[in-house]
Amino acid sequence: MLTNKQIGFIGGGAMAEALIRGILHAGLVMPSQIAVNDVSTERLGYLRGTFTVSTTLDSQEIARQSDILFLTVKPQVINGVIDTIAPVVAKTTVVVSVAAGVTIAAFQGKMPGVPIIRVMPNTPVAVGEGMSAMALGKYATTAVSEPVAEVFASVGKVVTVNEDTMDAVTGLSGSGPAYAFVLIDALTDAGVRVGFSRQTAVLLAAQTLMGAAKMVLETGEHPAKLRDMVTSPGGTAITGVHVLEQNGVRAALIDAVVAATNRSREMGRR
Incomplete structure (x- = not known):
């Protein structure tokens, strides 16, 4: 074309x-x-x-x-x-x-x-x-x-x-890499906390998020279904997910997108 x-x-x-x-x-x-x-x-x-x-x-x-x-x-x-x-x-x-x-x-x-x-x-x-x-x-x-x-x-x-919907795009995908970098950085710190070198921890964290994202895109499955495939009864993953839910990680991400969307609207009115 x-x-x-x-x-x-x-x-x-x-x-x-x-x-x-x-x-x-x-x-x-x-x-x-x-x-x-x-x-x-x-x-x-x-x-x-x-x-x-x-x-x-x-x-x-x-x-x-x-x-x-x-x-x-x-x-x-x-x-x-x-x-x-x-x-x-x-x-x-x-x-x-x-x-x-x-x-x-x-x-x-x-x-x-x-x-x-x-x-x-x-x-x-x-x-x-x-x-x-x-x-x-x-x-x-x-x-x-x-x-x-x-x-x-x-x-x-x-x-x-x-x-x-462009302000919402800005709040989700436009600003989204910043949220992902925060998650990678936090997971890296966690890896260091449990004994890895920072270099190894950042590789484990970044590749894990990239692989998870690729699974969502290539399988077309709902993220919740893919999560369920990882979380076996009484296992390590569901234990970790429970802690994330207790600490409001899901709500914090939703709030971040909403706040960034609203900020984009404010900036557009200037």
């Missing part, structure tokens, strides 16, 4: 790098079909040397030549980017924003008729295991969105959601 498409990135940071790596690794396009804009010549030099993509300091040049234009910049600079590129973006260009909290309406008001797609990816896209949620603007048809979904699928999983 990306054959003969020109892909542009305004913003050459970690997100752009992850997407470029995923696109090229999956063989979706050739390096010659990718161009990147950034304010840092050093960063552009790194991307050009690493991926042999073309680079430029001129964001309007990228906007003019791209069939799919990724805006991979921080939310605090997105308004300036929109103002700069809006006069030159064609109605055939698909504009994809990963700027948290910036609504489709903010783009559509300055780029009427242009297909806009808002995406919330999370940081594991850097290792090809991200979770991305896409919300489609008024002019972003299925035919328009499928190539974009293909790009994000190259760095993990992708789902399409209504834009009004």
